[in-house]
Amino acid sequence: LAKTTQPISMDSYEGQEVNITCSHNNIATNDYITWYQQFPSQGPRFIIQGYKTKVTNEVASLFIPADRKSSTLSLPRVSLSDTAVYYCLVGLQTGANNLFFGTGTRLTVIP
Amino acid sequence: GAVVSQHPSWVICKSGTSVKIECRSLDFQATTMFWYRQFPKQSLMLMATSNEGSKATYEQGVEKDKFLINHASLTLSTLTVTSAHPEDSSFYICSASIPGSRTQYFGPGTRLTVL
Numbered sequence: 590l591a592k593t594t595q596p597i598s599m600d601s602y603e604g605q606e607v608n609i610t611c612s613h614n615n616i617a618t619n620d621y622i623t624w625y626q627q628f629p630s631q632g633p634r635f636i637i638q639g640y641k642t643k644v645t646n647e648v649a650s651l652f653i654p655a656d657r658k659s660s661t662l663s664l665p666r667v668s669l670s671d672t673a674v675y676y677c678l679v680g681l682q683t684g685a686n687n688l689f690f691g692t693g694t695r696l697t698v699i700p
Numbered sequence: 701g702a703v704v705s706q707h708p709s710w711v712i713c714k715s716g717t718s719v720k721i722e723c724r725s726l727d728f729q730a731t732t733m734f735w736y737r738q739f740p741k742q743s744l745m746l747m748a749t750s751n752e753g754s755k756a757t758y759e760q761g762v763e764k765d766k767f768l769i770n771h772a773s774l775t776l777s778t779l780t781v782t783s784a785h786p787e788d789s790s791f792y793i794c795s796a797s798i799p800g801s802r803t804q805y806f807g808p809g810t811r812l813t814v815l
Contacts, residue, residue: 621802632704632793632806633744676743690736690744 593677593691600697607664609694611677614658622653622660625676627693633676637662672698702728704796706807713784714815721779721810723794729774730796734804738791750777784814
């Protein structure tokens with residue numbers, strides 16, 4: 590699976606838009622990009638998934654350039670409750686394929 | 701949405717005893733489930749892939765005789781930590797996917813503390 594690289598941590602004030610970028614230079618043709626959110630002592634929660642261009646749902650947007658070697662998770666108007674660790678994963682996620690987590694990005698939202 | 705549960709949510713045991721953790725997919729059938737371990741302030745580490753009706757596949761460095769995995773039905777996988785020691789204390793998380801889906805759904809995790 591493609592290895593991912595993310596910033597270790599980020600700080601943001603409440604109400605701001607936060608963009609977290611993930612690098613995945615070795616992404617394969619069939620790989621999808623998925624982002625998860627994890628709060629302390631909880632399992633990761635699915636945020637968004639995409640293959641190319643832009644995907645938007647009720648909580649976030651995912652921007653993927655044409656070469657797909659990186660992706661950016663965009664969280665609009667963050668609140669204190671968005672303080673968490675965000676993981677970017679790349680790979681096939683069907684059947685017996687595995688998921689490998691990188692270091693993740695620890696986002697701290699400041700009042 | 702797809703829901704995955706784990707039981708127990710936390711467990712404390714004495715060194716040398718065995719502990720079983722259950723992972724259930726509540727509203728879907730999962731042919732494959734995954735088990736992860738997470739130490740404080742660290743990322744999730746994949747331990748093994750649990751396949752319904754067949755043997756689990758363990759990641760390199762994970763002792764299959766210590767971490768017994770059974771996936772006897774399409775909605776239940778169990779992880780048994782045998783002869784637990786303090787270094788096995790960790791947060792254990794399972795995940796499952798709906799067949800044909802590209803999304804993993806994670807359980808809430810089980811905190812294991814070995815005294």
